[in-house]
Amino acid sequence: MSDLSLTKLISNATPNAGDVVTFTIQISNLGPDAATGVEVKDYVPAGFGTITAISDGGTLSGSTVTWTGMSVPVGANTVTRTFQATVIAPTGAPDEYKNTTEVTDSDQYDPDSQPNNMAGNTPAQDDEAFAKAIVQQADLCCPNRSARSTRTSAKP
Numbered sequence: 001m002s003d004l005s006l007t008k009l010i011s012n013a014t015p016n017a018g019d020v021v022t023f024t025i026q027i028s029n030l031g032p033d034a035a036t037g038v039e040v041k042d043y044v045p046a047g048f049g050t051i052t053a054i055s056d057g058g059t060l061s062g063s064t065v066t067w068t069g070m071s072v073p074v075g076a077n078t079v080t081r082t083f084q085a086t087v088i089a090p091t092g093a094p095d096e097y098k099n100t101t102e103v104t105d106s107d108q109y110d111p112d113s114q115p116n117n118m119a120g121n122t123p124a125q126d127d128e129a130f131a132k133a134i135v136q137q138a139d140l141c142c143p144n145r146s147a148r149s150t151r152t153s154a155k156p
């Protein structure tokens with residue numbers, strides 16, 4: 001039995017369009033046994049392109065990054081996987097920068113989560129996780145907006 005869980009990190013949560021960000025997936029195992037045959041999938045959303053530098057022999061199919069056959073020793077963050085992607089300009093689509101990950105297979109029973117059962121784009125179990133970016137946009141509308149602010153309290 002192995003209680004697997006995931007943590008997901010993004011190197012810059014407030015990037016600009018065109019920036020390259022690194023996603024890091026940390027796999028923990030609360031045990032009691034080491035886990036084998038562990039597969040993790042990362043579902044890269046439409047707001048990120050040019051997926052590169054996939055660590056540890058992970059493979060890319062469409063916009064899904066997959067690592068298979070991993071062994072996860074007991075402990076916190078005992079396995080780490082990373083890849084890079086380029087931030088695409090915002091379109092306003094919901095969750096276009098919400099990058100989810102889940103454990104999709106393991107040889108051992110997990111007492112509090114099941115592999116490959118994430119509902120839609122919403123992590124709910126501890127073997128599912130997400131990282132999200134808020135992409136910076138220049139406000140070209142009103143360059144003098146702040147200078148026009150009125151302050152009635154400062155009147156003599």
Ligand SMILES: [Ca+2]
Nearest residue numbers: 003005112126
């Ligand atoms: Ca757990």
Ligand SMILES: [Ca+2]
Nearest residue numbers: 003004110113
């Ligand atoms: Ca678990």
Ligand SMILES: [Ca+2]
Nearest residue numbers: 114115117125
């Ligand atoms: Ca699950």
